[in-house]
Amino acid sequence: MTYDLHPMLATLTDKPFDDPDWIFETKWDGFRAVAVAAPGQAALYSRNGNDISKKYPAICEALAAIKKEAVLDGEVVALDAHGRSRFQLLQNAGRESARLLYCVFDLLYLDGQDLRAWPLLRRKEALEKVLPKSPLLLYSAHVTGDGLKAFTKAKRAQEEGVIAKLASSPYLSGKRTRDWLKVKASQEQEVVIVGFTKPRGSRNCFGALLLAVRDGKRWKYAGRVGAGFSEKSLREIYAKLVPLITRAKPIDKKVPSEANTTWVKPKLVAEIKFTEWTAGGEMRHPVFLGLRTDKPASEVIREVPKSLRVVKSSP
Template sequence: MSRTTTLPRRLQPMLATLTDAPFDDVGWVFEDKYDGFRMIAKIEGGKVTLYSRNGKIISHSYVEVAKALEGTKGDAVIDGELVALDKDGTSHFQLLQNALRHQATLRYCAFDLMFKDGQDLRGLPLLQRKTQLKAILPRHKLIVFSAHRKTHGTKFFKEVERRGLEGIMAKRGDSIYQSGARTDNWLKIKTSKRQEVVIVGFTAPRRTRPFFGALALALREGNGWRYIGHVGTGFSYQALEELHAKLIKLKASKSPFRSKVKDEAVTTWVRPSLVAEVKFTEWTSKGEMRHPVYLGLRTDKRAKDVVLEHETPHSR
């Protein structure tokens, strides 16, 4: 069970900018890019409150993680990522989708410390914050300190790519923590293209597939919606059934697009409120995703905030 609150600006997570390629730089450190979702942990007087990126209190959904964090030394506000691991110890966003219903190997990967014992640490350099974070984290199997490597981002990226992981994070070693801001002091470098999308419709099922055929996808553009294609792969039977049940409740009378799009005759439109994540190979000349694969729903972002994520070349 979760409820939405308004996270004070000072507790809001700092956001990274997508960049185009890995690099080497003595002033930067490099970490794993975890394939889960952001979680702010507030520990006060031994009580733990867990927040999602969009301000939902989710402590009751992840009681074991909250209990593990009770062992933190003193009061703190920690930034990290909740992940679900496969049998090889690799994090997968898809596994996290079913973590509440089925047994899953959860980990809270802590990578930054915003406050400690009432002291605001956000103005300290990143590496100093990480040193203090490591010192207060409890020794518990559910809690992981996010280690980093200095300077050699290119080599690290190649290792991550070889292992089939999502990518790496690059962070300036002397960067301060800018709550709620997207900054180029933190960069994300992905091994494959991924994008958060908004579901705006579904097509009728074909052949032996039940429930629906494909999802119509959109991004927010100005005050309207931009069509970016359909996704019809990546669904388990359970995902098809559960998504269909959610979509039926969101039926809308008309298309959110100004012009006609593919398969309108067999499309049921829905209110644009469900956010999903997909991976794909490239953008076509029409601005649509080529070979998209559904990864799962995201509950940590509002539909109206889902816009095209541009790769920003890093000045090296």
């Protein structure tokens, strides 16, 4: 049987809500991954279809304990000492002692049967029964109706936010739908690296990264980030930037210190945490969280929350 492994995507909205017809789950801060599992074997695939099984062999081994053939949707995360998922920790999870976990929230196929047309809650009931018991696997629990309480709890715990899902929703592979909504407790944005500045003082490799988002057929400048790097990450990112150096400037906007800037081809995607957008479309107080390998640069656009009133009133 041929499986559609493109994950269903959520629409960003501007505020949490209560609704008895919706369920609310933790918004995990990691890599989205679809698993294809059968007794004795399992594989993980990223959002853009790459096989990432070799990066997470322990998770694949845990999934291989499944009793039936299944396709699962979830998020690979790394937990901090307080049990919170942190994208920064995931960057070094393959080399350091971060606690890895595959948080599973949906079941798409089971023993050759396509379950995607089933209501979400029915799929989750089947998922909870089939998911192997392992410290590396977690069934993503939910609450029904109490979205405001779930969001407040997530914010107090310094988690990324909540995902709201219509309890009766089918699974629409590869579609960004309004049946699934995400509400963020903090501002984060995926961006593409288009250049870097020379380092100053005792800093090595580079000073700051210049960032952009896709705007139609061009790249729109989104600011620069110089915070959030370790000596190790500076070296690793610089090694990825060097092969991408180009004379062609990827953005139209004139930016400060261009003479001190080296341009690169817009290929590397980064995750940035920040406080707000300026009127000029730049991120204020940006902090680098890590590189993303699960999304192509061509899909990186500025994510603008949609009005909850508009989203929930639309068909």
